[in-house]
Amino acid sequence: MSTTDVAAGPQAVVDRMYQCFGTGDMETLKTEVFAPDIQWALPGHHPLSGVKRGADEVIAFFGALIQSGVNVDNVSFGTIGDDRVVETHSGHGTVEGQEYLFPTCSVYTIRDGKIAHVQVYTADQHGVDDYFWKANALKPIPERLA
Amino acid sequence: MAVQETTAMQVVERMYECFNRSDLDTIRNEVFAQDIKWTLPGRHPLGGVKTGADEVLAFFHELNLSGVQVDLVHIGQWTDDTVVEVHRGHGVVGDAKLDALNCTHYKVVNGKIQEVQVYMGDQYGADNFFWAVSKLKPIQDRIAH
Numbered sequence: 180m181s182t183t184d185v186a187a188g189p190q191a192v193v194d195r196m197y198q199c200f201g202t203g204d205m206e207t208l209k210t211e212v213f214a215p216d217i218q219w220a221l222p223g224h225h226p227l228s229g230v231k232r233g234a235d236e237v238i239a240f241f242g243a244l245i246q247s248g249v250n251v252d253n254v255s256f257g258t259i260g261d262d263r264v265v266e267t268h269s270g271h272g273t274v275e276g277q278e279y280l281f282p283t284c285s286v287y288t289i290r291d292g293k294i295a296h297v298q299v300y301t302a303d304q305h306g307v308d309d310y311f312w313k314a315n316a317l318k319p320i321p322e323r324l325a
Numbered sequence: 326m327a328v329q330e331t332t333a334m335q336v337v338e339r340m341y342e343c344f345n346r347s348d349l350d351t352i353r354n355e356v357f358a359q360d361i362k363w364t365l366p367g368r369h370p371l372g373g374v375k376t377g378a379d380e381v382l383a384f385f386h387e388l389n390l391s392g393v394q395v396d397l398v399h400i401g402q403w404t405d406d407t408v409v410e411v412h413r414g415h416g417v418v419g420d421a422k423l424d425a426l427n428c429t430h431y432k433v434v435n436g437k438i439q440e441v442q443v444y445m446g447d448q449y450g451a452d453n454f455f456w457a458v459s460k461l462k463p464i465q466d467r468i469a470h
Contacts, residue, residue, distance in 0.1 A: 224368040224369060224452050224456060225368060226461075226467065226468060227464065227468075229461065231463070231464060232463075235463075235465070236463045236464055236465065239463065239464045239465035240464045242465075243464055243468055246468075246470075308368050312368060315468055316468070316469040317370075317373070317461070317467055317468065317469060318466075318467060318468065318469045319375070319376075319380045319383070319469075320371065320375060320380055320383045320384045320387055321383045321386070321387060322462075323370065323461055323462060323467045324370060324387060324459060324460065324461060324462065325460040325461060325462050
């Protein structure tokens with residue numbers, strides 16, 4: 180494995196994730212981009228917060244984000260070491276007539292050429308919590324509970 | 326009117342009596358209005374508005390599972406149709422600890438509990454506690470569409 184390959188590797192994996200989301204290719208995401216035991220941690224106290232485990236839940240999470248009306252722009256990337264990609268983006272959404280802006284940072288950890296772990300960091304947690312409670316309803320009790 | 330005042334208080338007292346002897350059928354059929362709304366504020370898995378007797382009873386079942394104890398501090402008639410109660414909710418599950426006073430307003434309509442609003446003494450404490458003890462299903466199974 181050359182130094183160049185290692186440096187390009189992690190970023191290429193995250194780029195591929197974005198390509199798959201762009202084309203709706205969930206099968207490739209599941210089998211080639213996400214590690215089977217991927218964990219995706221979204222901080223907060225709201226219906227979509229917490230740790231998502233496994234490719235199926237992560238993909239369902241993205242479906243729920245889209246359903247929630249969140250758009251993302253202003254995406255930029257950098258790398259830390261040879262296994263981590265740092266992304267910053269601006270999330271936007273409007274709910275109940277109020278516009279929200281979510282400056283967000285995500286750190287992807289790549290293992291064996293796949294995304295193994297993602298930790299999201301939020302700049303306005305209370306705003307995020309507010310938005311997602313307005314944009315999503317949980318099922319009644321007890322159906323919502325594990 | 327004295328008769329009405331007695332009635333609202335009696336209805337809430339009956340709810341407590343029924344809970345104490347686990348008589349949930351009587352609560353469902355005779356104490357709660359069919360379209361009862363029970364609002365527990367908070368951003369956590371048990372927070373929000375519960376609608377209908379079945380969901381309110383399911384909510385109480387989850388509270389029991391979480392090991393929360395409720396000690397009544399004070400209860401009294403406030404207006405003709407409303408009873409006010411102060412209770413201490415407390416519990417410990419692992420590192421998570423709950424211990425705060427809450428205030429509950431019960432509105433009684435036609436002899437049944439129609440609307441309940443809880444007011445929290447420590448909202449952030451309750452949020453942290455219930456996130457620690459009540460787990461949501463995975464995303465695909467928890468969201469109502």
